[in-house]
Amino acid sequence: MSILEVKGVNKRFGGLQALGDVNLSVQENTVHAIIGPNGAGKSTLLNVLVGKLIPDSGSVMFDGQSVLGRKPHEIAQMGISRVFQTPEIFSDLSVMENVIIPCFAKRDGAFRMHGIESVASEAGITEQAEKMLDEVNMLDKRHMTASSLSRGDKRRLEMAMCLVQEPRLLLLDEPTAGMARADTENTIQLLKDIRKQRGITMAIIEHDMNVVFSLAERITVLAQGTPLVEDTPDKIKDHPKVREAYLGEAQV
Amino acid sequence: MLGLNSRDFKLFAIVCIMALVAPILLNPFPTDSALGQSFNAGYPALMQRFVIFGILAIGFNILFGLTGYLSFGHAAFLGMGSYAAVWMFKLLSYNVLPAIVLSVIVAGIFAVVIGYVSLRRSGIYFSILTLAFAQMSYQLAYSVFTPITNGETGLQVYNADPQILMSPGDPTSPHLFGITMNGQTQVDMGGWSFVFQNGYYLAALFLIASFYLSIRIFRSPMGLMLRAIKSNQTRMSYVGLNTKPYMLAAFVISGMYAGLAGGLLAAMDPLTGAERMFWTASGEIVVMAILGGVGTLIGPVLGAGLIKYLENIVSKINDGILHSWFSFLPDWLDNLLVTVIHPFIGKGWHLTLGLLFMAVVIFLPGGLVQGGQKIMGLFGRNKKSDAKDGAKTPAE
The missing domain is CATH 3.40.50.300 (P-loop containing nucleotide triphosphate hydrolases)
Incomplete structure (x- = not known):
């Protein structure tokens, strides 16, 4: 098909x-x-x-x-997800946050006003992101700032951000x-x-x-x-x- | 606790305590001493400014600190809030509650309109658009809308105003259900005298609530999205997120904070004028945020405090006071020092502020907060694990 x-x-x-x-x-x-x-x-x-x-x-x-x-x-x-020629990631955020954002986008849609509850309290999302990072062998780097990753890891991270949205x-x-x-x-x-x-x-x-x-x-x-x-x-x-x-x- | 992690809770607790005991903390010198006359900041009029401009800076930081969008017209919302509040005094009564509520709503409505248009552009164009809107508001308030704003004279309450909810026994100055804003308790202890003013405490409670809300927003999914917008808008949209409503929400929240600050200013002193919207007032907000530390939780409050302190304290110092400080020196040295320092004090306080601002931007791009962290780093080398935590969550 x-x-x-x-x-x-x-x-x-x-x-x-x-x-x-x-x-x-x-x-x-x-x-x-x-x-x-x-x-x-x-x-x-x-x-x-x-x-x-x-x-x-x-x-x-x-x-x-x-x-x-x-x-x-x-x-x-x-x-439809897209991987770019030069990895487009959130360079100023941590690796974990980079993956958490697409998780929210998948669950909550293009916009949701959720300004009160904390990110840390979203256990389901955190778990999902950690699982994804584990799959691409980056779980140990989850607290690093994305801009400090090597080129290959940036590509890997971008891929993870796309894949976590299935x-x-x-x-x-x-x-x-x-x-x-x-x-x-x-x-x-x-x-x-x-x-x-x-x-x-x-x-x-x-x-x-x-x-x-x-x-x-x-x-x-x-x-x-x-x-x-x-x-x-x-x-x-x-x-x-x-x-x-x-x-x-x-x-x- | 309170839905905050332990670090944030600690910070929040410190801010609460500082705000509540400020009348004591800010009066470190005996009232009649030379130092007390010059440097004590614990008098109600100045403390009110600390907390009200603190609220303004907290709100500004939600926009500028998180998303990186530099609004150069934030004072417009402050001014609108003040006008709305004074109108409530004129129409209803001197009760500050409806005044403050309306000031927040009015600022919010204007923020939706101005934000919707300005956010069509980013970077410098966004800043220019907000500046244009603010200057337009200023000019309109100054001339065209005179029936609403009372133009040059400024808006104030007259005896002939309807004040339909006013009953005969009510206070004739702003009050909260009978507690007047300018009512105060003075406590004399030895050479010190501490003034606890009702108005200050109302504003301080609003500061505490504002600060709490801002921590929640910083740590929420929305706060994360706003930081993501600052970092990479392309990825934002390819991840399936619509940046526009997030930006607008941040802009409106930030405008409502400014409206609250404007309402409180009017509640402390029930008159207002167009000059509150002038572009220099907007610029001052930017300076507050940068001086304190953009994107940090506490920075903008510190920045606001420092600027208001300099404005009120340094500008009060004159040659006579300097001569009295240096009187123990030989006359020629005394005169020399006074001549050298003269441009930096009194009306020259802007020069002091400017030099300080340049020094901070060059040596401490992270503002006073970064300075504080460096000092803590010098003293607490054994607290290395703490420093690592700080690196993980940049927005303290």
Whole structure:
């Protein structure tokens, strides 16, 4: 069953056709990678999916509901979480608080006036957050300020913040961009574990072919704003059109 | 205790005790001594200012300290609160209860409107918008709305006012069900005389309640959300939280604190004028918060106290007093010292405040609270575990 359905999406920035008639369907319980050379429109597409950009035409349906025109927090409440290229975390807060906030957002919705009872008295939330931190092996760092974490741990924390909400779809925007080899391997392993334990649907935008081919179950290749082909990793590797447009430069 | 953790409860207990025994604590020198004449701050008019501006600063800190949104127009809410309170005196009676209640409500309503518009922008643009609103309020109160505000003269109670709830025996000054605000008990002990004023104690009770509420807000999920907004708004919305209502709630709560302070000012002295809304008054609130320690629980109260102390004490010192202090020195040295110090006292107290402010911002960016922590750190090295706790919960 497809959980995310993109149909005929167009987006122009002045004279540049960033997205031209994009059709994409992400099946539930798969890892779907979107690849393409620089300027292919990957990030534009992602920004359309999370409500940051509104396309000129076309439709984006998540689980039967349109996401177009909705604000980022509404889309997040629908069950789409996003991991950013540079981890977006609450740097001034403690690791624990970073995970507690999404727990509240999941339980209480986009806004709730709860200014009197203390955070410490919310046993259920605290427990949930601790369990999540334990799962990503960060429980011992829960009192640290998030800004003092290493790059890899920040990524891990951001992932935990997304996962604790049990999203229906996890969007990852170049999760290993600018990472050292070891950090990249760790992130791949983390994503594999998450995939295995939670069976979460993921859509990944990525440059690193190593990451793409070790995770993805379906791959869509974008070029100049249009999907070139969509297929399984094995078929993509050998596809002549893809080799020409993309892989020709980077031998895999 | 009281729903607070032990550290917060300790802090709260200290504030309660300080507020209640302030008339004694602030009079450390015998009344007639030279030092007492100059430095004693335990007289009702000044103590009222300490607690009322303390309330104002606590409220301002809920907005600025937690969310980082710098409102440069907070004095507008103070002024509106004062006008509302005086109108209640004019229309109903001198009872302060309806006056204070209305001042909080009026400030709250205006805060909803001003906040809704100003919060469409952040950073410097937000500050400018709030400043514009406050200056607009000031100008309107000064001229256009003269029938409501009595313009330049200021609003006060006249004999011809309706005061429909006033019965013949009632006091003719602000009172709480017969207890007049300016009523006081004087206790003379040796060379000391301590004045316990009803009005001061009413304001002090409001300070204690305000401070308690502010601790609860700081430690609540909402307080956490507000700190998260300061830290990363992008992540806030991608986690599924709507930042706007949280910001508006903080702005309105903070405006209501200012309204309460305005109402109390009018309750202590039933007249008010547009100058309470002037932008320098708003700037003073910012200085109070930064001087004391932004985002800390107790800092803004300390900042408010320090500024009001300097304003009233340093400005009272004149060359004559200086000469009497230095009279034991040779004349030439006495004259030299007085000449050097002269610009910093009397009308020059702003210069003292300015230098102090610069010193704090440069050397103690965490304000007086950080200074206090450093001193505690020097004396209590064995209390290392405490210091670690402090690092975990930055908002003391």
